Amino acid sequence: MRSPLNSFIEELPSSGIRKFFDIVSEMNDPEVISLGVGEPDFDTPWHVREEGIYSLTKGKTFYSPNAGLKALRDEISRLLDRKYGLSYDPDHEVMVTVGGSEAIDVALRAMLDPGDEVIIPEPAYVSYKPCAILAGGVPRVIDLRNEDDFRLRARDLEAAITDRSKVLLINYPNNPTGAIMEEEDLRPIAELVIKHDLFVVSDEIYSELNYTDKKHVSIASLPGMRERTVVINGFSKAYAMTGWRLGYAAAPRRIMAQMLKIHQYAIMCAPTTAQYAGIEALKNGDPDIEEMRNEYDHRRRYLLKRFRDMGIGCFEAKGAFYVFPDISRFGLSSDEFATELLHSKKLAVVPGTAFGASGEGHLRISYAYSLKDLKRALDRIEEFVAGLSAR
Numbered sequence: 001m002r003s004p005l006n007s008f009i010e011e012l013p014s015s016g017i018r019k020f021f022d023i024v025s026e027m028n029d030p031e032v033i034s035l036g037v038g039e040p041d042f043d044t045p046w047h048v049r050e051e052g053i054y055s056l057t058k059g060k061t062f063y064s065p066n067a068g069l070k071a072l073r074d075e076i077s078r079l080l081d082r083k084y085g086l087s088y089d090p091d092h093e094v095m096v097t098v099g100g101s102e103a104i105d106v107a108l109r110a111m112l113d114p115g116d117e118v119i120i121p122e123p124a125y126v127s128y129k130p131c132a133i134l135a136g137g138v139p140r141v142i143d144l145r146n147e148d149d150f151r152l153r154a155r156d157l158e159a160a161i162t163d164r165s166k167v168l169l170i171n172y173p174n175n176p177t178g179a180i181m182e183e184e185d186l187r188p189i190a191e192l193v194i195k196h197d198l199f200v201v202s203d204e205i206y207s208e209l210n211y212t213d214k215k216h217v218s219i220a221s222l223p224g225m226r227e228r229t230v231v232i233n234g235f236s237k238a239y240a241m242t243g244w245r246l247g248y249a250a251a252p253r254r255i256m257a258q259m260l261k262i263h264q265y266a267i268m269c270a271p272t273t274a275q276y277a278g279i280e281a282l283k284n285g286d287p288d289i290e291e292m293r294n295e296y297d298h299r300r301r302y303l304l305k306r307f308r309d310m311g312i313g314c315f316e317a318k319g320a321f322y323v324f325p326d327i328s329r330f331g332l333s334s335d336e337f338a339t340e341l342l343h344s345k346k347l348a349v350v351p352g353t354a355f356g357a358s359g360e361g362h363l364r365i366s367y368a369y370s371l372k373d374l375k376r377a378l379d380r381i382e383e384f385v386a387g388l389s390a391r
């Protein structure tokens, strides 16, 4: 029998995070602590859940318009304006998606011709490279550096640009490093994007999780960038709504019209119940965000201090809910370190290389876990590195 499969898909590796956590679940050991998954440990705020439930009791169990409920698009448009100074027409420039995940896929599929290059600064979220490939594009990776605070620098972007470059895919606050980019970092990037006639897909799903006293800045808000940018955001992180599968994209009409076609044929619409809950989240969820952000910040500070006290270099993550300690001095690869840590101390973290080769020498530790678990986990790391140093 000939292969029923698309060879492109067959060759695509599965996610490095999943691979690692398959081992964890096979161990089936209640003593194992996992700091691996990038998912809030908070429940969705009750008033948001109630709106979902209420929509069901009212029989709102039908498809929504393809682009999403009008009331939700209106709220998204208002929120982007209120928080980030972005102006998008809710009728033609906003689309509700099945998580930020779908928005990334659809944006790339709408923008790439076969062979177009997508510039991806790494370490990066695991779906970017595969989504670029699935959309017919060619990923071109920029290795970010710890000494640059894992921010994208203009010199590195310029060096990566070729005749085939089309899209720059960025994600700040960042998964896995926790890095942010401030306005002064984004400006030279925006200038290069305009100079070389590129477009940006900006995954801002962690925009509410910024622990500095400055607000998150979207690259789309810089001069000349609105027309070149697809902004991606969602509800999973800010409102602890991962399972509802709700996200959105905002883009100039010319790009959005094509994205909407793909969404229409592949998805139809995002879940209606989730959309009703989403309206409530955007309308009244700010205090919930504040509460969760304060708790994450508390945990972040705790982790940074523990690593400092242990003498493990840890870049000062200022956003999202990850820290990215540098374990290179122990002479193990990040994969070996994570595997030994799991087997000897029953602690699961993600090797930095799951996010690209430049993650080597690092671990990604999610602090979307209770402080109690984080304390126990850090004690285990401390014991583990004491053992390594004594070898």
Ligand code: PMP
Pocket (backbone or CB within 6 Å): 038, 098, 099, 100, 101, 102, 125, 171, 174, 175, 203, 205, 233, 234, 235, 236, 242, 245, 246, 247
């Ligand atoms: N982008 C980044 C950077 C993420 O970390 C995640 C979730 N881990 C997503 C997008 C997708 O989130 P969702 O589909 O749940 O909105």
